[in-house]
Amino acid sequence: MTEPRYDLRFVHKRRSGEIVIKSFPIPKEAADVDLRVVMQRDLDSLAGVEYLESSVSIGSSSSFTWFRGFSTGSSIVASTTEGKATRRAAEILAQGEATLAGRPAYFVTANVANMDQVQLRPDKRDLKMRVGIMRPPFEYTPDTYVGADKETRAQWRFPVLVYVSYSSLPEDFDLDLRDFNDLLSRMVIHKDGLVAVRERQKL
């Protein structure tokens, strides 16, 4: 099933900032995993290999491979195809629970380093990033099954995770962090569907 990689992606016109909001299905058995654990798994994966192409297996068995490198800026990466190896490591600067769109969320601020470069210059950091994840109250059903009967639809429902990130060169990070926080403050989850939004547009 092919889906947009980003819900929203913004790039700063002059500096190095990138802001991403995306929502994506996760395995059914991951529905109750603590966000703190999910985030830690992702950060651990940064120490692995980053691949260029994104292709995600959403299984209801085994592992967290669906998260591998999801915060690398090149979206969710799980496939081992077309690998251009870049070993990265995250240095956590701050982390903790927060609220996003009125829902519990977990945020991490970290420096990310390319380990090959660190061997040459120990103080070298590629990026500074702030990453957050939130479990929304909606589920993913492939288009194929949206109109299917109730029983079939139930089998094809997957929990969803909302992921937000802001990354920039370490020296630029503070300059545009406020824009990221302001954008997040305007995220709204609508209890009654999108009717309220559309009604407001008419006013």
Add this chain to the structure above:
Amino acid sequence: MGKRTVSVALLALVGCDHPRGEVKDGRYTHLSYRYSVEPGPSAELMPADWRLDSFFKKDDVWKEKRVPGYETIFALDHDGDGKPDTW
């Protein structure tokens, strides 16, 4: 071919690459999920220093980019047998 198979096949044809999001009047609305990002102080999503990269403008309407680099392929395994399902 069973009734369910037929209906699923038809739905697959109809459901290809539906836009997931809409940017209109400075607001982002996810068309499948119940969330939006409301306009900022400038009546846009972001200040002018930022470029919206995941959409492009055609005839003055924002369209979602659906090209390599802006798409992710999800292999779904709904029954837990370890194999991605196909249809």
